[in-house]
Amino acid sequence: MKTLVWVEHDNSHVKDATLAAVTAAAKLGEVHLLVAGSGCAAVADEAAKIEGVGKVHLADDAAYGHALAENVAPLIAKLMDSHDAVLFPATTNGKNIAPRVAALLDVMQISDILSVEGPDIFTRPIYAGNAIATVQTSDKKLVITVRGTAFAKAATSGGSGTVEAVSGEGDKGISSFVGAEIAKSERPELTSAKVIVSGGRALQNSENFHSVIEPLADKLGAAVGASRAAVDAGYVPNDYQVGQTGKIVAPEVYIAIGISGAIQHLAGMKDSKTIIAINKDEDAPIFQVADIGLVGDLFKIVPELTEKL
Amino acid sequence: MKVLVPVKRVLDYNVKPRVKVDGTGVDLANVKMSMNPFDEIAIEEAVRLKEKGVATEVVVVTIGVPKAETDVLLTARAMGADRAILIATEDEVEPLAVAKLLAKVAEEEQPGLVILGKQAIDDDSNQTGQMLAALLGWPQGTFASKVEISGDRVAVTREVDGGLETVDLKLPAIVTTDLRLNEPRYATLPNIMKAKTKPVAKKTIADYGIDVTPRLKTLKVVEPAKRTAGVKVGSVDELVEKLKSLGVAK
Numbered sequence: 402m403k404t405l406v407w408v409e410h411d412n413s414h415v416k417d418a419t420l421a422a423v424t425a426a427a428k429l430g431e432v433h434l435l436v437a438g439s440g441c442a443a444v445a446d447e448a449a450k451i452e453g454v455g456k457v458h459l460a461d462d463a464a465y466g467h468a469l470a471e472n473v474a475p476l477i478a479k480l481m482d483s484h485d486a487v488l489f490p491a492t493t494n495g496k497n498i499a500p501r502v503a504a505l506l507d508v509m510q511i512s513d514i515l516s517v518e519g520p521d522i523f524t525r526p527i528y529a530g531n532a533i534a535t536v537q538t539s540d541k542k543l544v545i546t547v548r549g550t551a552f553a554k555a556a557t558s559g560g561s562g563t564v565e566a567v568s569g570e571g572d573k574g575i576s577s578f579v580g581a582e583i584a585k586s587e588r589p590e591l592t593s594a595k596v597i598v599s600g601g602r603a604l605q606n607s608e609n610f611h612s613v614i615e616p617l618a619d620k621l622g623a624a625v626g627a628s629r630a631a632v633d634a635g636y637v638p639n640d641y642q643v644g645q646t647g648k649i650v651a652p653e654v655y656i657a658i659g660i661s662g663a664i665q666h667l668a669g670m671k672d673s674k675t676i677i678a679i680n681k682d683e684d685a686p687i688f689q690v691a692d693i694g695l696v697g698d699l700f701k702i703v704p705e706l707t708e709k710l
Numbered sequence: 711m712k713v714l715v716p717v718k719r720v721l722d723y724n725v726k727p728r729v730k731v732d733g734t735g736v737d738l739a740n741v742k743m744s745m746n747p748f749d750e751i752a753i754e755e756a757v758r759l760k761e762k763g764v765a766t767e768v769v770v771v772t773i774g775v776p777k778a779e780t781d782v783l784l785t786a787r788a789m790g791a792d793r794a795i796l797i798a799t800e801d802e803v804e805p806l807a808v809a810k811l812l813a814k815v816a817e818e819e820q821p822g823l824v825i826l827g828k829q830a831i832d833d834d835s836n837q838t839g840q841m842l843a844a845l846l847g848w849p850q851g852t853f854a855s856k857v858e859i860s861g862d863r864v865a866v867t868r869e870v871d872g873g874l875e876t877v878d879l880k881l882p883a884i885v886t887t888d889l890r891l892n893e894p895r896y897a898t899l900p901n902i903m904k905a906k907t908k909p910v911a912k913k914t915i916a917d918y919g920i921d922v923t924p925r926l927k928t929l930k931v932v933e934p935a936k937r938t939a940g941v942k943v944g945s946v947d948e949l950v951e952k953l954k955s956l957g958v959a960k
Contacts, residue, residue, distance in 0.1 A: 531727045579878050646889055695948075
């Protein structure tokens, strides 16, 4: 089976989420990549070095600059003439584009796969991760998004792919990119961090969030996450949100501070290797999944912990 | 401009899903069903557009069991939708087939904007809006946290991995809602009473001539591997020791 993987990139480097999709694709067959963007030739060269990669299709055109689904989906649909499957990391770009490609090809997309059980059989979470469905597709072409935390990352070296330029229909003229507000952070990226320190509503306000959570995260070299309650209350921007509707993470260690552990939040972090919970309510649902729990006032515990580390 | 809002009846978000012991799915017998939370946000946004004088009519549509008429479509009308369309079926319909049915409804209704939830909290697919946009050849503004219409364009601020981004789309367009787009209003009792007089057009899938045969077959549904509660430590010092043994702290 010839598979195509959408490369998630920032115009200079391949993003980690891509590497898990490459691993999933390799279970299906020969791996080709698509690097689409504007002025992204360097990304294609980097992508060609990913282990196990054959061809890298490079679509370098102003129309693909901001991954607008209207422009990119027809390009991918055309490449599917010579591929059997296309895989996307389940990033916001992947989720935005993949279904549009699937509809153009008249196939049902398989969202957020956790495993490849056969050439046409996959597992995926439903009901916020409270159930795992095994599904078999009857479609001839496969369109799949891959949960990044469910697959190992392919090595970024050792590959010897060849870069080949491709072109599509360019700008469809129905959408344009206006601008972005990207939150700046010097900490590791949430979805690829080994350690995550996450805060919830109990932090009470933005100042506390910054003064309590962040020093601990910095001490541990951790990324900072948040529950939906903390995001909705405006303590931190929404791209910090871990959960069914935010980011899905599976770090080595997840430290949940002042987070009760609603279903929606657990869906985003319950595959973490070790979960540590700090909460004053000993009946909080988070303690039912936590490997290590400490009951008490976070405003006393967390500064003391930061101090002692 | 007419706004079309597709809604879905799903297991209430507060209910913990129970996987059936025979592995055929999640048990939906005798459990509370409600409107998908993202769809409530979609209706709220459409109604606000009407209140601002941007939209002239809000039409809701659902594909599902006939019972959806009394629960979700009534709620939708009580929130301010003008009329409803029920496409009745007892079968589960996949996002691709839903998108095809909605494309037919859009051809009939000619809306200027279709607002959908970004995903249903049961199948968690996050596909229907994008598929509908593809089938109609319309632009899409997914995961919207802000929608601003001016003339024949709509500016949609989207929640993306790194933060927010804004796209400018040519109408007619598709928008899918993220949780932060708005705070949906409650359907009050007088509005629910009034909603009962608002029309519901009853249709079947056969009326649209769409093949809804599933492409995906569910072989089994199981519970995820259970995590069990671990240990509780009594002091910060013990927690520090644990972190050291995990190799997280030095």
